[in-house]
Amino acid sequence: MKNKSFFAFFLVLMTATAFSCKQHPQPVETTIDYSDTMYWYSCGDESHSADVFYVYPTVSTISFADNDSSWFADIRQPEVREEANGNQRFNKMLYGEYNFYAPYYRQMVFEAYSQPTSILDSLAQIAAKDVKDAFQYYMAHHNQGRPFFLMGHSQGSQMLIELLKDGMTEEQRKQMVAAYCIGYQVTAEDLAKYPDALKPATDSLMQGLVVFNSVTDTTAIGRVSRNDVVGINPTTWTMATDTVPAEFHLGMARYNEARDSVLVVPCPTRTYLFKHNTVCPDLDPEMVFIPAYEQMFPKGNLHFADSWLYGGNVLVNMRCRLRNH
DSSP, rough: OOHHHHHHHHHHHHHHTSSSSOOOOOOOOOOOTTTTTTGEEEEEOOOOSSSEEEOOOOOOOOOOSSGGGGGGTTHHHHHHHHHHHHHHHHHHHTTTSEEEEEEEEOOOOEEEEEEEEHHHHHHHHHHHHHHHHHHHHHHHTTTTTOOOOEEEEEEHHHHHHHHHHOOOOOOHHHHHEEEETTHHHHOOHHHHOOHHHHHOSSSSSSSSEEEEEESSSGGGTTTTTTTTTOOOOOTTTTTOOOOGGGGGOOOOEEEETTTTEEEEOOOOOOOOEEEEEEEOOOTTTTOOOOOOTTTTOTTTBGGGHHHHTTHHHHHHHHHHHHHOO
């Protein structure tokens, strides 16, 4: 088993070009019943004092023939849920200090991101609604008043940002310790439209939205993060642009097959912030590079590594924020 945070998403990239071109998607009317355990990878064991509500990135490689569902992962199918399981299992092991809640949702297949904005926005509403419904079910039936973290990567972070905008009550916002929306962006327009809902954390302790995206050099910033205005350096949890020594990087999370566990291993690199992207100049630009997708993720773009690249820093920071909550 490999690091599923990267390789499951890699798989969808390599198969996305095989999908047929679909135009003018119609709304998908069905609603997911999150009281059915089939739609949850994990519902937590409630043995810890805080929770993680986790939303996985784009992993779906299976496209179905009918015009509506072919844009989305059909999570009624066991093989589609199985595609998400590796990523969810990796993260459940990584965040084992917390009760781990992870729903399946009708995520958009990768091809959707090549569509015009009007189509993409329409499609995103389906996935966002599922995440909102799952979150509200979790709050009503599982949370029991505990503090919680929101955690996602890529499309998962996109859907959590939508949840923050208009899917939570004020009381629920107070229970949230932090929302780690890794590998996505929040724009100036987002902040202007949702000033009360999207409150970026600007230090290592405050409650709020935490976003970061990484590159090995400034020319590798891609479409996913080029308009980000809240990105923070996850080795210091500040928006300072000074170069940070390598010892501040506390290690990356990797799957260890011999132990069947996720371990934090050294990853020495200096970092600095440039246009709210974290630059890691000492890492290999080929680290997670896929030539076929250079236009979206140029060489040196570390999007596929962001969810595990700072594993040690994130774990320590979660403890700090929880103590301060």
